[in-house]
Amino acid sequence: xxxxxxxxxxxxxxxxxxxxxxxxxxxxxxxxxxxxxxxxxxxxxxxxxxxxxxxxxxxxxxxxxxxxxxxxxxxxxxxxxxxxxxxxxxxxxxxxxxxxxxxxxxxxxxxxxxxxxxxxxxxxxxxxxxxxxxxxxxxxxxxxxxxxxxxxxxxxxxxxxxxxxxxxxxxxxxxxxxxxxxxxxxxxxxxxxxxxxxxxxxxxxxxxxxxxxxxxxxxxxxxxxxxxxxxxxxxxxxxxxxxxxxxxxxxxxxxxxxxxxxxxxxxxxxxxxxxxxxxxxxxxxxxxxxxxxxxxxxxxxxxxxxxxxxxxxxxxxxxxxxxxxxxxxxxxxxxxxxxxxxxxxxxxxxxxxxxxxxxxxxxxxxxxxxxxxxxxxxxxxxxxxxxxxxxxxxxxxxxxxxxxxxxxxxxxxxxxxxxxxxxxxxxxxxxxxxxxxxxxxxxxxxxxxxxxxxxxxxxxxxxxxxxxxxxxxxxxxxxxxxxxxxxxxxxxxxxxxxxxxxxxxxxxxxxxxxxxxxxxxxxxxxxxxxxxxxxxxxxxxxxxxxxxxxxxxxxxxxxxxxxxxxxxxxxxxxxxxxxxxxxxxxxxxxxxxx
Amino acid sequence: xxxxxxxxxxxxxxxxxxxxxxxxxxxxxxxxxxxxxxxxxxxxxxxxxxxxxxxxxxxxxxxxxxxxxxxxxxxxxxxxxxxxxxxxxxxxxxxxxxxxxxxxxxxxxxxxxxxxxxxxxxxxxxxxxxxxxxxxxxxxxxxxxxxxxxxxxxxxxxxxxxxxxxxxxxxxxxxxxxxxxxxxxxxxxxxxxxxxxxxxxxxxxxxxxxxxxxxxxxxxx
Numbered sequence: 001x002x003x004x005x006x007x008x009x010x011x012x013x014x015x016x017x018x019x020x021x022x023x024x025x026x027x028x029x030x031x032x033x034x035x036x037x038x039x040x041x042x043x044x045x046x047x048x049x050x051x052x053x054x055x056x057x058x059x060x061x062x063x064x065x066x067x068x069x070x071x072x073x074x075x076x077x078x079x080x081x082x083x084x085x086x087x088x089x090x091x092x093x094x095x096x097x098x099x100x101x102x103x104x105x106x107x108x109x110x111x112x113x114x115x116x117x118x119x120x121x122x123x124x125x126x127x128x129x130x131x132x133x134x135x136x137x138x139x140x141x142x143x144x145x146x147x148x149x150x151x152x153x154x155x156x157x158x159x160x161x162x163x164x165x166x167x168x169x170x171x172x173x174x175x176x177x178x179x180x181x182x183x184x185x186x187x188x189x190x191x192x193x194x195x196x197x198x199x200x201x202x203x204x205x206x207x208x209x210x211x212x213x214x215x216x217x218x219x220x221x222x223x224x225x226x227x228x229x230x231x232x233x234x235x236x237x238x239x240x241x242x243x244x245x246x247x248x249x250x251x252x253x254x255x256x257x258x259x260x261x262x263x264x265x266x267x268x269x270x271x272x273x274x275x276x277x278x279x280x281x282x283x284x285x286x287x288x289x290x291x292x293x294x295x296x297x298x299x300x301x302x303x304x305x306x307x308x309x310x311x312x313x314x315x316x317x318x319x320x321x322x323x324x325x326x327x328x329x330x331x332x333x334x335x336x337x338x339x340x341x342x343x344x345x346x347x348x349x350x351x352x353x354x355x356x357x358x359x360x361x362x363x364x365x366x367x368x369x370x371x372x373x374x375x376x377x378x379x380x381x382x383x384x385x386x387x388x389x390x391x392x393x394x395x396x397x398x399x400x401x402x403x404x405x406x407x408x409x410x411x412x413x414x415x416x417x418x419x420x421x422x423x424x425x426x427x428x429x430x431x432x433x434x435x436x437x438x439x440x441x442x443x444x445x446x447x448x449x450x451x452x453x454x455x456x457x458x459x460x461x462x463x464x465x466x467x468x469x470x471x472x473x474x475x476x477x478x479x480x481x482x483x484x485x486x487x488x489x490x491x492x493x494x495x496x497x498x499x500x501x502x503x504x505x506x507x508x509x510x511x512x513x514x515x516x517x518x519x520x521x522x523x524x525x526x527x528x529x530x531x532x533x534x535x536x537x538x539x540x541x542x543x544x545x546x547x548x549x550x551x552x553x554x555x556x557x558x559x560x561x562x563x564x565x566x567x568x569x570x571x572x573x574x575x576x577x578x579x580x581x582x583x584x585x586x587x588x589x590x591x592x593x594x
Numbered sequence: 595x596x597x598x599x600x601x602x603x604x605x606x607x608x609x610x611x612x613x614x615x616x617x618x619x620x621x622x623x624x625x626x627x628x629x630x631x632x633x634x635x636x637x638x639x640x641x642x643x644x645x646x647x648x649x650x651x652x653x654x655x656x657x658x659x660x661x662x663x664x665x666x667x668x669x670x671x672x673x674x675x676x677x678x679x680x681x682x683x684x685x686x687x688x689x690x691x692x693x694x695x696x697x698x699x700x701x702x703x704x705x706x707x708x709x710x711x712x713x714x715x716x717x718x719x720x721x722x723x724x725x726x727x728x729x730x731x732x733x734x735x736x737x738x739x740x741x742x743x744x745x746x747x748x749x750x751x752x753x754x755x756x757x758x759x760x761x762x763x764x765x766x767x768x769x770x771x772x773x774x775x776x777x778x779x780x781x782x783x784x785x786x787x788x789x790x791x792x793x794x795x796x797x798x799x800x801x802x803x804x805x806x807x808x809x810x811x812x813x814x815x
Contacts, residue, residue: 352667352738355625359673366677381625498669 008476010484013327015042018116020158022098022148023123024048025061027283028163028270030071031319032123034277037090038074039487040323046090047113049105051097058095068524074277076528084530098125098144102151110154117155119326122148122162124244129456130235133217134202134224137240142199145244146251153257159329160252160262161322166311166341168242168266171234171463178339178472180245180264186232192246198227199243234459249336263334265325267318268311268341268468269460272508274490274500276316280508283522287460288312288353288501290453292509295357295382297446300392302454304384304461306351311341311468314500317491321473324488328476338476341468344494350461354382356498360506384461394454398447405440408433449517596767600698601757601783602691602725604709604716606776607793609686615641616711617659619678624666633662652779656710656750657743660733664742668735675714683711683719688793688813694774695723703772704764708783710749727764751779757786774811775799784808 019036023029029048036043050058066072066087079086094113096104105113125140132140145162152158169176170185184190202223207216221236228239245264252262272282287310294302321340328334341347348356358381365378380392390396411433413426454461477485477492485492515523602608605616617640621633637659644655663671695705705725709716713730720728732745747756761768772789775781778798784790785806792803792810803810 352669355667355669358625359669362673362677378623379627381627383625498672502673 006479007481008324008327008331008333008479008484009481010323010327010488011040011042013330014040014323016044017118017326017330018045018047019043019326020047020049020113020117020120020155021123022049022103022121023125023163024050025065025069026123026125027071028315028318028322029123030065030069031273031276031281031315032121032322033091034071034075035316035319035323037087038078038276043090044118045092045116047092047094047117049094049096049098049103051099051104052095059093062091062093063530067528067530068526070281070283070523070525071277073525076525081529081531083528084532088532098122098147099139101147102154103147105151110151114155115157117158119329120148120152120155120158120160121322121326122160123322124163124241130237130459131221131225132237132240134199134205134220134236137224137236138199138203141237141240142196142244142247145248149248149251149255149260149262152260153251153255156258158260159334160248160260161325161329161334162245162248162262162264163322164245164264164266165238165241166266166268166339166468167234167238167460168245169466170232170238171459172232174464174466176339176341176466176469178337178469180249180337184231184233184242186230188231190231190242190246192243192250195227195239195243196247199224199240202227234463261329261332261334262336263325263329264337265321266337266339266341267321268313268347270315270318271312272314272505273316274314274343274495274504276319279504280511282315282508282512285453285456285513285516287457288505289509289513290450290457291353291357291382292506293453293513294394294450295354295361296450297397297443298380298392299382299394299397299447299450300380301383301385301390302354302461303386303388303390303393303458304350305386305464306349306354306384307465308350308384308461308463309347309466309468310350310353310460311347312353313340313342313491314495317343320488321491324473324476324480324484333479335472335476338473339468339470340473340491341470342495343491345468345470345474346494346497347468348497349465350384352497353501354384356501357506358382359498360502363502364506364510386462394447394450398444398451401440401444401447405437405444408437408440596761596765596770597704598702598770599706599727599761599764599766599772600695600703601706601708601771601773601787602695603773603775603777603780603783604683604707604711604719604730606780606796607774608688608691608707608719608723609683610688611776611796612682612686615644615659616715617662619682620666620671620674621662623670623674625670629665636662653748653750656731656748660712660731660744661742663733663740666740668738668740671712671733671735671740672714675712676718678711678715679718683715684722692723695725698772699724704766708749708752729760752783754782754786757783778802 021029021032024033033046033048036046048058048062050061052058053061056064066083076083094105094109102110122145124144148162149160152160166176173185182190202220205216205220205223207213211219224236224239228234228236231239231242233239233242249262249264252260269287271286271288272280291302318340321338325334325338362378365373385393413429413433416429417426474492477489480489512522515521605611615637617637618634621637622630624630624633640655640659643658644652699705704727705723706727706729707716707720707723707725709728709730711730713728713732716728716730729749731749734741734743734745757768760766761771768786769788771787772791773780773784773787774791774793775784775795776793776799777796781799781802784792790806790808792799792808794813795803795810800810802808
């Protein structure tokens with residue numbers, strides 16, 4: 001008879017623990033930080049590795065997010081003027097970049113962290129597109145993951161939670177087994193070493209005499225996409241994630257310093273928060289955003305498989321799962337791999353998602369003061385069509401409005417109404433022409449935006465139906481005590497998609513997307529003044545940290561990763577003629593950058 | 595000890611009757627534009643059948659009307675029902691019906707609402723009027739899509755047998771109960787209770803009420 005597993009009390013296990021997080025200020029990382037600080041006051045300390053961006057240091061980026069980002073609204077409400085003092089004793093910012101060996105952290109910082117860090121949570125940076133340039137893929141997602149593993153190996157107590165994506169199962173999978181496969185979704189052998197060399201070769205490709213820089217990027221993207229397609233991945237991001245998973249687990253097991261206990265968590269597509277920090281919190285243009293944008297106006301079809309399963313996941317559910325798994329890692333009871341696609345394992349189909357978007361629009365239109373708009377827009381509902389040439393898609397409507405506009409432009413009122421007595425008619429027609437042209441121009445711009453956003457997520461809409469497997473996580477939730485289940489396990493219960501989509505997701509995008517279109521950034525809260533008390537870690541210690549970074553010589557920091565794989569890349573480049581002499585230059589540049 | 599109930603027919607007695615069958619609103623708001631017109635024909639045909647059918651055989655017409663909703667998503671059914679209640683049912687409530695229901699409640703009657711509409715649509719009305727029981731049609735769904743079949747028993751024209759079975763299931767004394775209706779189709783239900791009452795009756799129920807000496811309330815209830 002087996003002994004029942006002991007109960008896992010989240011707050012007890014996390015009490016006094018110190019966590020190191022990457023990926024800030026991404027949406028998920030912000031949510032995790034806000035959730036930890038708001039809901040787990042007993043947590044020991046939070047260390048954030050934040051890269052410099054432009055002239056903004058990592059610390060400045062954190063303070064800016066703290067003062068303005070909507071994710072921290074509950075913290076600002078709870079602590080008011082004392083927020084700065086509260087955080088100074090709870091959070092440390094380490095300026096570093098995962099693209100650099102050991103995340104760019106100097107020796108003294110690592111020494112300081114060595115005795116403190118219990119869990120490293122690596123949240124990959126959110127990517128703006130699913131077919132990124134292979135250089136970005138290599139640096140941010142593949143090498144970045146390895147650098148984090150190298151850093152973790154030097155922190156004696158640290159265990160690693162590595163976040164990946166459910167897209168690693170490929171676009172045509174009908175099952176999503178909770179295991180790491182040595183075979184790609186297309187059934188081909190998937191050797192991480194060979195894939196890494198291939199990716200490094202692609203990243204080495206530079207613009208040559210016949211090619212501009214933009215064309216070179218396109219060449220790299222196309223080659224990576226072809227490789228991803230060969231293996232049955234929907235896009236290059238999924239291919240990169242699959243590769244990173246293998247490399248992370250390989251490095252965890254074979255690191256010369258120590259074996260690092262590592263857990264992978266594959267997540268679905270992140271969407272607006274269901275509850276925390278507030279319903280509808282989100283700051284990026286995700287899959288739901290593309291569908292929302294497409295549903296505005298006269299679009300009646302998007303190219304996609306209506307049966308396609310969309311594993312959508314509210315960002316606060318993902319953050320809760322990270323907390324639960326961090327606790328399980330601390331307790332030493334975490335499995336090697338978990339999956340979380342949709343709350344309770346109940347995903348939506350593309351057809352249902354579009355239907356909910358239609359109904360959300362209908363509900364929003366109920367408040368419209370213009371009856372004509374209400375009736376006209378209700379006439380057209382969005383649906384998914386598998387054919388690329390389907391009428392009513394934003395792409396087709398864009399072409400159509402361009403054609404009509406061109407024809408309208410060529411209409412000369414003087415030729416149409418040559419009679420001198422028709423001057424009034426000519427004037428009316430000219431006015432109509434100007435208005436119609438302006439309207440068509442506006443529509444064309446909207447269709448262009450919708451079309452672009454849909455193209456970004458097209459690979460996700462064309463796949464097949466699959467069943468979500470997240471049994472490991474459900475079993476872990478069974479072990480949580482009652483309080484933890486109520487506060488941190490919303491992801492284990494089915495979500496009411498109708499209420500979520502119509503009352504939370506669609507209104508959230510209605511607020512967010514116009515702001516993203518006009519200002520290129522998510523709406524922020526009014527500035528909040530932060531006061532730091534006597535324990536002013538942000539004022540003193542972190543400035544010291546930044547100085548240390550500036551004084552240190554990163555070239556002397558050589559990671560295991562840099563040693564082992566740059567050698568492989570050199571070999572790969574010499575084997576491939578397309579890169580020519582640029583390849584060596586590129587490596588020199590990489591090394592000097594690191 | 596058995597309780598006594600006050601049965602209120604929603605269509606006609608509580609709300610002003612609509613000239614079109616209840617399914618029309620749903621059909622006109624189908625997702626596919628082509629379905630809106632083709633299925634509307636089906637609903638109108640069922641309305642004609644309902645007028646021609648003899649009393650007691652209107653269930654088939656009701657079934658036929660609702661069958662035009664096949665293929666509609668459960669989400670759309672719920673949203674349209676909410677809209678229907680908000681835009682049509684609640685604004686068309688007869689004046690003073692709330693006072694009448696309140697009076698029945700104070701006299702110790704269990705308030706039962708009976709409707710041909712889908713349960714989704716009349717649930718908010720039940721909450722609004724603080725009724726105790728709602729008897730309405732339920733659309734059968736499979737994997738989130740309406741099959742077009744109504745779950746038995748189909749609520750259309752209610753017979754005396756239905757009233758007896760309902761009373762037995764809910765421990766109600768029909769002889770001490772009341773019923774309010776407004777069309778000839780409600781006559782069987784009204785005749786099964788001790789205190790029948792016609793509200794703004796159509797010509798058929800008006801004739802029966804006069805013959806049976808049932809009290810009649812005009813539009814102001």
